[in-house]
Amino acid sequence: MTHELEIIAAIRKRAHKNVGGLRLGIGDDAAVVQPGGGRDFLVCCDLSIEGVHFRRDWMSPKLIGRKALAVTLSDIAAMGGTARFALISIAMASNCSAQMIDEMFTGLVELANKSGVAIIGGDTSSSPQGLFIDAIAIGECEAGKAITRGGARPGELIFVSGSLGASGLGLKFLERGHQLQEVGSPAIENAEDALIQSAIRKHLIPEPRLRFGQALGDHHLATAMIDLSDGLSTDLHHLLEESHCGAVIQAESVPVADVVSALSLKAFQIEPLAMVLQSGEEYELLFTAHRDNQEKIVALAAELGTPVTAIGEIIREDGVKLLRDSKVEIIQPSGYEHKI
């Protein structure tokens, strides 16, 4: 609390002032933003809490700040929107030094700048224990064209960006005592070490799919979309529930991350597909689309360098069916919980 004014002053100094649509940023009672004509605003927020969402012995303050913003920007991507503004509320315990908070904001602001996002406000407070961050994002999209979870219809294809499972596996390696290493560190001695690092990086340094999400929105290519924060099985259920339909997933089509294929069973006795279904905090995009648009989607993804895979289709009947080796399994929402 004693640092509060200095912290606000430091953030304010770093914040962009000449941003399109921003009339007034940090320093007044509220930020003022000017909506573009024919545009809607998207608003969301995500909590990042020490001991629940992150541990300081697993990641630097810079990465804590970066991830706190990344996860909420991912929600804007999942609406097919363009991320524009962010507000950051932080509560700091007495063991959060001014330097630590400064580094946290460095990581956060770096991602904001890279993503074209202006930090326009927030709040600061002391905290009785630990560090609390609430990252609020404002995005925009064509009026009436936000891609919700509720637009999927039977017959449509289900797509996912990237490859899956590495974030959940990375968490397990962290829990076992593995540490994030600098790229090229001598501690990475062999191919297995490098794979483990790829999993840990996926968990601690997620890349929200901002350009791909926005492109899907701009080209009206997705009928429903969600980002994978709670795991494929849970998030697919969320999407289906809002769309009032079901899904069939082809097991062999699901893009399993290399590290998961190589190490999930060996290191943790967890079958790769099970890891994929339960792995939270992937921040990949799960979306549905008309079959007719498959080629356009593949071309767009290639143009942006985003891997994309069709993994199944929407059916009328509720629930998720997994087709594997000509057998059908019913998949329950397994429910990833943010517990360390």
Added chain:
Amino acid sequence: MTHELEIIAAIRKRAHKNVGGLRLGIGDDAAVVQPGGGRDFLVCCDLSIEGVHFRRDWMSPKLIGRKALAVTLSDIAAMGGTARFALISIAMASNCSAQMIDEMFTGLVELANKSGVAIIGGDTSSSPQGLFIDAIAIGECEAGKAITRGGARPGELIFVSGSLGASGLGLKFLERGHQLQEVGSPAIENAEDALIQSAIRKHLIPEPRLRFGQALGDHHLATAMIDLSDGLSTDLHHLLEESHCGAVIQAESVPVADVVSALSLKAFQIEPLAMVLQSGEEYELLFTAHRDNQEKIVALAAELGTPVTAIGEIIREDGVKLLRDSKVEIIQPSGYEHKI
């Protein structure tokens, strides 16, 4: 965390769906709001943290939720805006029962409904200790007409709504062990008890000046405005700093709350004016205006039933001078801290 989905479902059920400008509320990755033509959006957030901003033995869960929203709506009022939407992030320790959280939202939703504010999103999480609330408010105003802190000019008058000092005095009575009583409770035995209750109520149940703030904005009557959250001396300094000028305050004009005149010196040996200057969390509006508009402001305030008082004027020279008994004192920003 175990309650998370039920809590979201319960909030979603209570949230208004058919609200002008709201395309999509709770339940997707982000809320979608449609800005009106020629309007700007105002965005702000306020943390309410157990052990920092509130204590559960001082106020019911209902009042905790109510105040968490009230303080951020006050920021919209201070911009001369109309409060429209809110998002609520909450982190709950294991000692927060589902019933307690439900009651908290009851208080919050009651104030939202009364204020014409729709709850459109948020986040929930577990907390390692205590209850954390981040209340995010979105308001709107005529494009380019938000009343910032930076518009005051020499020669203008300084006004304040309501009467001051009761919130800070109420906090002192709470710290001394006094409790909030129901209106008409037999525990209120005499006039002094009633006065003490008025101070405690001002502290725990603040009324954001939404209608008056909005009216000042709609009629373009204020040149600069801030809400009193940190105390008159501190918040006046904030306004002056942004406006690059100073102020002269007439001590005898400052509206001192009755309870402060009656009990501040007697109960705490604090001179009433000193209490007024340092009393935080008043959530009254402090604003500046052209002299020519004084009559209009007084008439508008009377129409809305909001007491308003001219307490001084803006001068070119930096700093705050207090004129009392023909003597000049220099007032420093005393800095109210949110500590219990």
